[in-house]
Amino acid sequence: ISKQLAMQVAELAMTVKNFDKLLFSILAELYDMYGTKHILMAIVGMLIKGNKTDSKYFFWYEEAVIEEIKLTSLYEYFMYSLPEDYNKPLPQLVVLYFGYNSGISNDKLAIVYENLLIYKDDMEQVYKANYGQVERFASKSLEAGLIDEHFATIYKEVLKKAMIIPEIANVLPKLANTYFIKVEQDNIKEIEVVHKETKEVSVYPVVNKKAYVQIYTEDAAVIFVDVNGVRYGKSVNYTKVKLLDMEEYLELCLEINPDDKNLILYMADRYLKYREQPDKAIYVLRQMVKLPDVRDEYRIYVEREIISYYSTNSDFDVVDEYLMTVDGMNLLTKSRVKLIELMIVRGLYERAYEMMARFGYSNIDAARVLRCGTKLIESREYALDELLVNMVMYAYRKGKYNEKVLKYLSTYFQGATKELNDLWDSCVAYDYHNRNLDESLIASILFTGVCSNCIGKVYESYYLKGPNEKIRRAYLFAKAYDYFVKEKVVDQAVFKYIEKDIILDNPLHDICKLAYVKYKSTDDELTERQVEICRDIIFHMCSIGRYFNCYKKYEKYFSLPLMMQDKTIVEYHTNPNNHVTIHYHMGEDDTPGNQYMTKEMKDVCNGIFVMEFVVFYGEEIHYYITEESDGEQTITESAGLTLDDEDAVKDVCRESRYTYLNDIMVAYEMKDNDTLEELATEYVIKTELLDMIFKIK
Numbered sequence: 001i002s003k004q005l006a007m008q009v010a011e012l013a014m015t016v017k018n019f020d021k022l023l024f025s026i027l028a029e030l031y032d033m034y035g036t037k038h039i040l041m042a043i044v045g046m047l048i049k050g051n052k053t054d055s056k057y058f059f060w061y062e063e064a065v066i067e068e069i070k071l072t073s074l075y076e077y078f079m080y081s082l083p084e085d086y087n088k089p090l091p092q093l094v095v096l097y098f099g100y101n102s103g104i105s106n107d108k109l110a111i112v113y114e115n116l117l118i119y120k121d122d123m124e125q126v127y128k129a130n131y132g133q134v135e136r137f138a139s140k141s142l143e144a145g146l147i148d149e150h151f152a153t154i155y156k157e158v159l160k161k162a163m164i165i166p167e168i169a170n171v172l173p174k175l176a177n178t179y180f181i182k183v184e185q186d187n188i189k190e191i192e193v194v195h196k197e198t199k200e201v202s203v204y205p206v207v208n209k210k211a212y213v214q215i216y217t218e219d220a221a222v223i224f225v226d227v228n229g230v231r232y233g234k235s236v237n238y239t240k241v242k243l244l245d246m247e248e249y250l251e252l253c254l255e256i257n258p259d260d261k262n263l264i265l266y267m268a269d270r271y272l273k274y275r276e277q278p279d280k281a282i283y284v285l286r287q288m289v290k291l292p293d294v295r296d297e298y299r300i301y302v303e304r305e306i307i308s309y310y311s312t313n314s315d316f317d318v319v320d321e322y323l324m325t326v327d328g329m330n331l332l333t334k335s336r337v338k339l340i341e342l343m344i345v346r347g348l349y350e351r352a353y354e355m356m357a358r359f360g361y362s363n364i365d366a367a368r369v370l371r372c373g374t375k376l377i378e379s380r381e382y383a384l385d386e387l388l389v390n391m392v393m394y395a396y397r398k399g400k401y402n403e404k405v406l407k408y409l410s411t412y413f414q415g416a417t418k419e420l421n422d423l424w425d426s427c428v429a430y431d432y433h434n435r436n437l438d439e440s441l442i443a444s445i446l447f448t449g450v451c452s453n454c455i456g457k458v459y460e461s462y463y464l465k466g467p468n469e470k471i472r473r474a475y476l477f478a479k480a481y482d483y484f485v486k487e488k489v490v491d492q493a494v495f496k497y498i499e500k501d502i503i504l505d506n507p508l509h510d511i512c513k514l515a516y517v518k519y520k521s522t523d524d525e526l527t528e529r530q531v532e533i534c535r536d537i538i539f540h541m542c543s544i545g546r547y548f549n550c551y552k553k554y555e556k557y558f559s560l561p562l563m564m565q566d567k568t569i570v571e572y573h574t575n576p577n578n579h580v581t582i583h584y585h586m587g588e589d590d591t592p593g594n595q596y597m598t599k600e601m602k603d604v605c606n607g608i609f610v611m612e613f614v615v616f617y618g619e620e621i622h623y624y625i626t627e628e629s630d631g632e633q634t635i636t637e638s639a640g641l642t643l644d645d646e647d648a649v650k651d652v653c654r655e656s657r658y659t660y661l662n663d664i665m666v667a668y669e670m671k672d673n674d675t676l677e678e679l680a681t682e683y684v685i686k687t688e689l690l691d692m693i694f695k696i697k
Helices: 003-013 022-035 037-049 054-067 072-081 090-101 106-118 124-144 147-156 166-176 247-256 261-274 279-288 296-311 316-327 333-345 349-359 366-379 386-397 402-411 417-429 433-450 452-464 469-484 495-504 508-521 528-543 550-557 656-667 673-693
Strands: 176-184 188-194 201-205 209-213 222-224 238-242 568-573 578-585 595-598 609-612 620-629 632-642
Touching: 003 022, 003 037, 022 037, 037 054, 037 072, 054 072, 054 222, 054 316, 072 106, 072 452, 090 106, 090 124, 106 124, 106 147, 124 147, 124 568, 124 620, 166 176, 166 247, 166 261, 166 632, 188 209, 201 209, 247 261, 247 528, 261 279, 279 296, 279 316, 279 433, 296 316, 296 656, 316 333, 333 349, 333 366, 349 366, 366 402, 386 402, 386 417, 402 417, 402 433, 417 433, 417 452, 433 452, 433 495, 452 469, 469 495, 469 508, 495 528, 508 550, 528 550, 568 632, 578 609, 578 632
Parallel strands: none
Antiparallel strands: 176 209, 176 238, 188 201, 188 222, 568 609, 578 595, 578 620, 620 632
């Protein structure tokens, strides 16, 4: 084909309204042959009419630009078909054109401006002429949140701190944490990003094996999802590149927009990993724990870091503000303990009290609890507060206390006897005495029997303060019962208290009086008043049928009641609920036909069972005692009763027939005929007189 014919073909091609593949091939061959602008115009015109933007057609658009062919939309199609691997300066005409005309999409325009910035040294004049336009483009693109590799190059080149207005501050954290991911597999349709710190899952589409995702922490999980919904992790081959690194700008963004949750997530992660700028990061951490979708375990971890920071911080106003607002509900025990102790150190005692009321104090340092408790006791003027009592008692158990705490505890604490006793000892060591504590301890010992060996000194202290009537009677009864019924050794002072109450005519249980008589029977000498007291008690007890062997010790002071003189008493002490029986017989055990008689013993005094015998001189009574408890009967004691010479001839009242008869038998046994005759005569005369005076009708 001749050149002339080729030109005619090109002319006709320009009239074709659509892209024709055959015609395009012919024109391409003709251009290779003759290389004229006319043929090139026909080719590019047909491509534009056919809306051909594939990179394989870029050669023709580039040729047209170089030849400065005038065609509508040429520069636009030049950019549309620009290959991804284009790595040289764009034609200046293209750059100048788009400096004044922005008829292409922002992503293509970003390529133009990126190229200008990369090759600014090759296009210095064009660069200077268009830099302002590039800045404006960058600013608008930032506000719109646009990002890819090309936008990232522009932002890094032109962004200044002065450009960070609120609108940009809202989007820059997102853009600065955008990663470009390229996968090798064709079937991946989307990418999921999971930050372990939050419950949220972000999903991003994959287009042409490319995706732009936001990742705010270093160890976020990237999950790939294929067209069938199957998820993959490390098995997918991919590359990941962070597009921007704008740490200094992000700090400015945080100042402008302190509630940006993604920026908070990013900054918190950086601080916790690298410990950078703790003074600034602490605000971020505090904001982090407030975010609604933060995972509980991460929130707990961050709270622990916050508390650790404030524990060593000297900005007291900031520390106190935090301590007054922190909740503490989701903290681990160790962190919560540290938090409460920090409150105490800072003097926020009421706040610490609130936290201990909610979460307890068993792990708090006892010295700190003591400090808090002491301050609260003072501020509340020693008013009763059960929690406060328990708090300071916890400190006391750990060996931490002071006089104020002892005063408070001795007034209000009610607990185990052992603890009350320890508390009483501590108060005594501080030379502090509290009537309420004395009373509580005495009542507790009496009820439980624990620390009973200490009750004497406690009661002595209590007695000096004026004892409560019920406590006084209960204490004296308990001690008298131990001594008289259980035959235990008790403090001698008990009998001084009993004697004083008898003299003052204070109400006393009979057990107390009987214990007093028994105790005094062991004294070598008694005062006249003591003898009088014992005589009155013995006569009263005998009048109501209570006979005990200890009475006979008083025969050296006065004559016993007649009903007591002829009696020998067998006493047996045991549980008053048991059934006690005595088995006895008169004479020697081997006497023929001698059989044991059985009789139930009487409980005459809360567990003292007695049996009364009249034993004459020379007689013997042998017995054994059985005790029945829970249906089982056991022999518990066996013995014999006799009346020897010493007992028979004691200088006692001669008015008893029993006494006369015993004396007669003693005189007979001793072959004292004169005494025998005298006693027998007296006995007969008095018997006759009594019969004459007291006649039974």
